[in-house]
């Protein structure tokens with residue numbers, strides 16, 4: 001029995017101007033197929049760095065990222081990333097942004113008509129088909145983030161990596177998108193890793209919550225199982241015992257045992 | 266990663282201008298008549314003031330140079346001697362006696378070739394330089410020096426290298442126009458947000474796909490400001506270039522008119538060159554606005 005994704009003693013150091021700073025040390029984690037894992041930790045502890053390592057956008061300093069037992073050390077569409085600030089290409093329409101990914105990934109495997117249907121299917125999934133011809137500059141922040149998710153899903157990735165996908169959105173939009181994410185996860189069963197700084201978001205969406213210690217040389221402090229049955233209802237959970245217990249556990253970790261200390265530097 | 270030397274350069278200082286280009290479509294319900302009046306008012310506002318100033322300047326010029334010993338012809342004398350050139354740009358009275366419109370077209374053709382080559386080479390070189398920090402550090406100072414060399418100074422070298430007047434003339438235009446294209450393209454490429462590069466890397470775009478799908482559109486506003494400056498410079502080089510080639514271009518016409526002391530013709534030709542240069546600049550600017558409409562980061 002081997003894990004779908006395995007982070008095997010990953011370490012990461014940056015050297016800048018001869019000064020080496022160790023950001024991550026000895027990260028060990030295995031993730032099963034179809035699992036939804038959140039990573040939570042104080043800002044600057046190295047969450048984005050960890051996600052970029054999994055994505056292959058930054059090389060590891062030590063250890064290895066294994067996907068289906070094979071080492072990955074370059075980015076690829078099998079690990080699609082939803083960036084924090086959507087990163088849609090502003091000169092392309094919503095449709096063309098998704099089409100860029102679909103054409104690149106499925107050229108030769110799907111016909112033109114099939115690709116078109118696939119693009120629309122993914123826009124539909126995030127309820128953005130109606131704005132297919134709009135430019136990113138003409139739609140709201142929440143819509144942009146949804147298109148970013150559609151673009152990532154359209155690559156049919158093995159793992160979807162989300163870096164604080166809803167961080168810049170207002171509370172109502174965020175709640176709406178969280179529900180959509182749960183819905184998509186239930187329907188497609190993708191493996192997802194999401195960075196968040198929102199405790200409720202982490203508990204609501206995740207199968208497991210990975211809590212990171214503060215940097216420098218941050219590592220995984222604790223992993224919490226969230227044994228809530230799916231589908232999950234935000235309102236019903238508000239007074240659920242298990243929900244509250246998980247929430248408290250994360251809060252305790254973040255604010256008692258690993259209180260954020262303003263870095264000296 | 267950032268080299269401040271180019272960012273602060275006046276050549277690259279344009280994104281503020283671009284923001285004006287955001288086009289808001291008006292609802293079609295607005296009444297036509299109202300539109301026309303507004304348009305007429307705006308037209309009057311932009312045409313009347315320069316017209317008045319022009320008339321005043323012509324009057325001053327007329328008075329100042331009407332004396333018997335004046336060195337330059339007054340407007341009235343220009344009209345008397347060169348009205349044929351002013352009134353009909355497209356007459357043909359023989360191989361060398363043709364309207365200035367024809368001459369401008371011949372010159373524009375030459376500029377189109379030289380500037381076209383400069384645009385293509387400039388964007389490619391700029392992309393190459395902008396992609397690499399070390400290329401930038403090595404080449405940027407050289408470009409900054411070379412771009413200040415005036416067109417005329419390239420003439421002898423160009424002649425020596427090509428030993429033929431036609432390619433030399435085009436080379437002079439090319440070498441005058443290429444620097445701002447390179448410099449601005451490089452600045453644009455260096456300013457491509459890291460996010461767009463990451464998108465390209467996740468999709469595994471190859472070099473060619475990256476160039477056409479990310480780099481050119483992302484850097485388009487910079488590229489066009491470089492092209493605009495380059496187009497202006499290449500038109501500036503036309504007189505120098507045509508001193509070599511002879512023939513029927515507007516640049517050679519001035520050189521020829523000077524050699525046969527036709528001052529009034531020269532002045533008319535100057536006005537032609539100025540107006541065409543102005544239109545050329547507006548044209549490139551207009552194309553830039555159309556092409557880069559979507560490139561404004563949001």
Ligand SMILES: Nc1ncnc2c1ncn2[C@@H]1O[C@H](COP(=O)(O)OP(=O)(O)O)[C@@H](O)[C@H]1O
Pocket residue numbers: 014015016023041042043044045046047048049050215
């Ligand atoms: N490219 C880099 N070069 C040097 N240091 C970096 C780089 N990227 C991130 N870091 C450092 O790594 C630490 C973690 O950053 P990051 O992963 O963005 O944190 P988080 O996403 O948890 O807020 C920070 O101290 C940051 O300064």
Ligand SMILES: [Mg+2]
Pocket residue numbers: 047048049
């Ligand atoms: Mg981050």
